[in-house]
Amino acid sequence: MRNTRKIVFVLFDGADLLDVTGPAAVFDAARDRDARADYRMSLCAKRKGPVRSSSxxxxxxxxxxxRAPSAIHTLVVPGGLGLDEAMADAALLATIRRLAARAERVVSICTGAFLLAAAGLLDGRRATTHWRYANELARKFPALQVEPDAIHLRDGDIWTSAGVTAGMDLALALVEADHGQALALETARALVLYLKRPGGQSQFSVPLQAQSAEHATIERVRQAVLDRPGKAWTVQMLAERAAVSERHLRRLFQDELGMSPxxxxxxxxxxxxxxxLSDGDAQVAEIARRCGYGSSAAFIRRFQATLGVSPTDYRARFQSPAAGREERR
Structure with a gap:
């Protein structure tokens, strides 16, 4: 017998196209491969008819x-460039709360987490979003715990995902939860996706460049560390370089970057x-030395623990074509 699951996508002007079509493509592909995966998708908005996406x-x-379905299995809330207006729309937030109350599970894609948070659905929960907006989400909604490196995250009946294509990773996880790993794997193969993408979001960002603090003191400290990355820096040394107290430096870093020195x-x-790794052809051992590590093994362990992938795998994914050509000569 079929197990019909009604999936409702919330639309608003400026929603990201891929936040909607990416997960929809995964559910559709799963249905094509197994009739028991009877996903029935519908798009709902303030008014029936065309809704312009951010693209x-x-x-x-x-x-x-x-007229949204009375029984909803999965409610999907996208993000997008129209997010600010959507968050200011009290009627939309009330609708999300109302639909979520009758859904078995609630999903946000990318910055759709902001809408769930604004609707009060993430209070006391763990959640993720695109790495670029993780700090903003944590600052605006201190009642939730943001995990910025997660590709997708489940907390009870609420699932959140990182940026855009991570919505497809999340949809595969939902297929696996509904119908098992075999169908999820077959669906992933059909769509040429990882079933479980290795590593976290940090592999796709330049960690500190993404956190755009403009304070001159932090920039001086940042430049000092970049100039001598192999130096055994301490908080005291950084404070002396910035001509401030250690206590002030710690507070400044926490306020500006949300991290310790x-x-x-x-x-x-x-x-x-x-x-x-991405811009040059130096061997891993040489990169370890340039980054202040006494052994390449220690560097590889730390890199893997931080980014969720090995230095070799990171280079294979992100090395620029020019660097790759130079390395093959």
Whole structure:
């Protein structure tokens, strides 16, 4: 017998196209491969008809919110460039709360987590979003615990995902939860996706560059560490370089970057390692030395623990074509 699961996507002007179509493609592919995966998808908005996405391509809402299915298995809330207006729409937030109350599980894609948080659905929960907006989510909604490195995350009946294509990773996880690993793996193969993407979000960002603090003191400290990444920096040494007290430096780092000076040092060294791996052809042992590690083994362990992938795997994914050509000569 079929187990019908009604999946409702919430649409609003400026929603990201891939936040909707990516997960929908996964559910559709699973249904094509196993009739028992009877996913029935519908798009709902304020009004039935076309809703313009952030790319300018319109999606067609099957119904307005008032006529959304009474029994919802999965409610999917996307993000997108129209997020600010959506968050200011009290009626939309109330609708999300109402639909979520009758859904078996609630899903956000990318910055859709902001809408779930604004609707009060993430209070006291763990959640993730695109790495670029993780600090903002944590700052605006202190009642939730943001995990910025997760590709996707489940907390009870609420699932959240990182940026855009991570919505497809999350959808595969939902297929696996519903119908088992075999169908999820077959679906992933059909779509040429990882079933479980190795590593976290940090492999796709330059960690400290993504956290755009503009304070001159932090920039001086940052430059000092970048100039001598192999130096055994301490908080005291950084404070002396910045001409401030250690206490002030710790408070400044926490306020500006949401991290300690020690975490900053480690992140800066990893940032340098990522650049050396992607932009050049130096051997891993040489990169370890340039980053202040006494052995390549210690460097590889730290890199793997921080980014979730080995230096070799990171280079294979992110090395620029020019660097790759130079290495093959």
């Amino acid at each position: 300018g391509i319109a999606l067609h809402a099957d119904s307005d919110f008032a 020690r975490e900053f040092i480690h992140g800066t060294v990893m940032e340098r390692a990522q650049r050396l």
